Amino acid sequence: MSQRIITAIIAALIFIPIVxxxxxxxxxxxxxxxxxxxxxxxxxxxxxxxSFAGIISTILLWVFLLPTNDVYFFNGIELDAKIALFFFGVLLFLCYSFVSKNSFSFDTIGFCVLAILYIGIGFYYIIETRNIGGVLLFFFALFLIWATDSGAYFVGRAVGKRKLAPHISPNKTIEGSIGGIVSAVVVALLFYFLSDIQESFEFVEILITSIVLSIFGQFGDLVESGLKRFYNVKDSGKILPGHGGMLDRVDSWLFVMPLLNFLQLL
Structure with missing residues (x-):
């Protein structure tokens, strides 16, 4: 636990100032x-x-993350140009499958494309949330995620009995999930009454938004857990001692940040 706390403190000292x-x-x-x-x-x-797949996928991911609207340090890239570049990358994958005599199979191409979209959409909207929504909206989303995780953990340990998804994550419970949602609502109310986020949300809107984001944040966690279970790995990586890999830490972000932006458009 001490290693986990130390890692979290160091990560926060790096991440928060940059935000x-x-x-x-x-x-x-x-x-x-x-x-x-x-x-x-x-x-x-x-x-x-x-490998060829890894290099092309990385380039496509970087293209995907380019902003499509003007920000003060970049004029943006046209959405049509981004889509065209992405499709060109997919064509390269298909050509390579022929050149490699199907050692790089159609299934692997599908995996690469979905992996790029999974990571790319989430991180693109992480950038959008900070650059367009501002620091307050960004931390609103983060605190909802953290509150959901903490609430689910502590409530689940205290009173959790009914398993939420035993085939994917045996320790998660329905009671813990509800505790996470309630914790997210409490944090949302604190933001509403103690910050200027009232300019972005009406009272009912922030309640509904916090519940929806909390639920989908938990889905993000479960999706990544299912991915690890399918490929029989305990953690996505080891870069964060006590926490696992980077994907283990941002799995909920990849669902919450895009959805927050979509809800803002409604």
């Missing part, structure tokens, strides 16, 4: 985190990251 700084330092950090997550997924599948 406040924003701009290019934040973009660089997110690119690094996204690339590491892609590497961890490829390692589960036993695809070498320095």
């Amino acid at each position: 406040f700084i924003g701009g290019i330092p934040f973009i660089i950090l997110i690119y690094m985190m996204a690339t590491l997550c892609l590497f961890e997924i490829f390692r589960m599948k036993k695809i070498k990251f320095n």
Whole structure:
């Protein structure tokens, strides 16, 4: 537990100031985190990251993360151009499957493309949330995620009896899941009454948003747990002592950040 706490403190001391700084330092950090997550997924599948598939996938991920709207340090890239580049990458995969005589199979192509979308969509909206929504909205999302995780853990340990998804994550309980949702609602109310987030949400809206994001954050955790179980790995990596890999830490982010942006459009 002490190792876990030390790692969390060091990570927070690095991450939080960069979030406040924003701009290019934040973009660089997110690119690094996204690339590491892609590497961890490829390692589960036993695809070498320095292979053709790994190199092209990394390039496509980086293209995917480019902002499509103007920000103060970058004019943005047209969405059509981004889509065209992505499809070109898929065509390269298909050509390589022929050249490799199907040693790089259609199934592997599908894995690569879905991995890029899974990581790319999530991290793209992490960038969007900070650059467009601002620091307050970004930390609102993070605190909802952290509250959900903590509430689910402590309530589950205290009163959890009914298993939530025993085939994927045996320790998670329905009671813990409800505790996570309640904790997220409490945090959302604190933000509503103690910050300027009222400019973005009405009272009922923030309640509904916190519940929806908490539920989907838990889905993000379960999806990644299912991925690890399918490929028979305990953690996605070892870069964060006591926590596992980068993907283990941001699995909920990849669901919550896009959904928060979608809800903002409603």
